Every structure is written in structure tokens, then in C-alpha cells.
Amino acid sequence: MNDVILSLNTGLNPRQFFKLNTDDARNFYITIREIQDGRIVPTDKTDRINDEALKLCNNRSNLEKGDVLFSGTGTIGETAVIEHKPENWNIKEGVYTIKPKKTLIDSYFLRYLLMSSTIKDSYMKKVAGGTVQSIPMKELRALQIPLPSLKEQQKLVSIIQKFDSLCTDISSGLPAEIDARQKQYEYYRDQLLTFKEKQS
Numbered sequence: 395m396n397d398v399i400l401s402l403n404t405g406l407n408p409r410q411f412f413k414l415n416t417d418d419a420r421n422f423y424i425t426i427r428e429i430q431d432g433r434i435v436p437t438d439k440t441d442r443i444n445d446e447a448l449k450l451c452n453n454r455s456n457l458e459k460g461d462v463l464f465s466g467t468g469t470i471g472e473t474a475v476i477e478h479k480p481e482n483w484n485i486k487e488g489v490y491t492i493k494p495k496k497t498l499i500d501s502y503f504l505r506y507l508l509m510s511s512t513i514k515d516s517y518m519k520k521v522a523g524g525t526v527q528s529i530p531m532k533e534l535r536a537l538q539i540p541l542p543s544l545k546e547q548q549k550l551v552s553i554i555q556k557f558d559s560l561c562t563d564i565s566s567g568l569p570a571e572i573d574a575r576q577k578q579y580e581y582y583r584d585q586l587l588t589f590k591e592k593q594s
Contacts, residue, residue: 396535398504400493403455404466404531405485412447421448422483426465429472429489432505432558434463436483443484451484455491460501462492464508467528470521471514473505490531503547506554507539510587511580540589550586557582 396402405424408414414423419442422428428436443451457480465472467488485491494501507513520533542550557579 395492395537395539398495398499398539398541399535400495401456401491402493402531402535403491405455405487405489405491406447406451407487408443408447411450412443414441414443416442416444418444419447420482421445423447423451424463424483424485424489426467426469426472426488429463429465429474432474434474434476434483448482448484452480455485456493457484457491458493460494460496462494462501462505462508464490464492464534466490466531466534468526470518470527470529471508473508475501475505488528490534492534498544499541500544500547500551502551502555504539506551506583507587509583511584512588513537513539540587542589554583554586 406412408423421443422436423441423443424434424436425441428434428440457476459476459479461476463474463476463485465488492504494504508517517529517534517537521527521529560575560579
């Protein structure tokens with residue numbers, strides 16, 4: 395993966411650099427809890443940081459539109475693509491920001507790869523730690539991933555997003571039907587993201 399990304403960074407630990415939920419804290423401090431179904435969803439329970447802390451966090455993470463967020467600690471493997479440049483939020487130290495080389499890899503393709511069972515199985519073997527486990531950034535950088543052409547990546551993303559929408563839109567109906575569609579979506583997502591290795 396290191397060949398197709400510009401950088402892999404993380405947020406800041408508040409214990410070392412700033413305090414959470416001060417009187418002047420207006421910005422969101424995003425953790426794994428706020429990464430839901432590929433989106434950043436702050437709630438009234440989300441911790442807050444002030445403008446000075448936000449600046450410190452951004453100096454480390456340098457969040458931009460198109461970056462892929464990846465939870466590298468605790469619940470490992472939750473992902474989201476940043477759709478708009480963040481103005482009022484940043485990430486904690488357990489959330490990694492992956493900056494793709496956009497001429498080589500599509501942000502959404504990378505996100506779906508990191509969600510696929512084959513790739514997830516691969517990086518979960520590298521997890522370290524005791525009570526709180528994490529995937530070292532060095533191991534994530536060394537992850538072997540398939541890389542079809544950018545055009546093919548975008549085609550696959552379009553297909554997967556259609557399945558994604560179908561699963562999301564089926565909010566009414568029998569729970570069994572919803573569960574079946576979710577399994578079908580996961581199956582086809584994994585099939586689309588399984589590539590044969592090139593023979594050298």
C-alpha cells in the first residue's frame with residue numbers, strides 16, 4: 395500500500411497536548427464511535443476541542459477531502475472517506491488518515507479494499523497489543539493490495555456503491571430480507587475485490 399499513498403498519519407492524544415470539552419470547545423474530536431457506515435457522524439456525546447487544539451490536531455493529521463479514515467486501534471477496520479475538507483473536526487490518535495495518490499488509486503476503492511474480508515484478514519494478522527489492540531502503521535503501509543487500472547477501480551466502486559445504496563434503502567420490510575441482502579452485498583463486494591495474482 396505504501397506505493398500508492400502519499401502519507402499515513404494519526405491524530406493527537408489529548409492527554410499530552412490539550413484538554414477536551416473546555417468552555418471554549420466548539421469543534422468535534424472524532425473517535426471510532428463517530429465513524430458509522432462510511433461517514434463521520436458526530437453526536438451530542440462526541441467530545442469537543444477548542445480552536446487551538448483543532449489546529450494542533452490538523453498539523454499532525456492534515457485532513458483533506460478524499461483522505462481515507464481507518465480505525466487502527468480498538469475496533470480495527472472501520473473506514474470512511476472524507477467528502478468535504480473538515481472545518482470543525484479532527485481525529486484522535488487511534489484513527490489513521492490515509493492520503494491516496496489519486497492518479498494511482500481511488501479513495502473509495504481503497505476504502506472498500508480495506509473493508510473486504512481478504513484484505514481485512516491480512517491486516518488483522520498483524521495486530522499487536524494486549525487489552526487495547528492496534529495495527530502498527532508500519533504493517534498497514536506494508537499491506538499487499540491489488541491495483542487494477544484507475545478506470546476499472548472506478549467501475550468497481552460504482553457497482554459496490556449501488557449495492558450499498560440498495561442495502562441502505564431497504565429500511566422497511568422483513569428483517570430476514572434485509573439480512574439476506576446485506577450478506578449478498580458483502581459476498582459480491584468481496585468477489586469484486588478478489589483478484590488473481592500475476593504470475594511472474
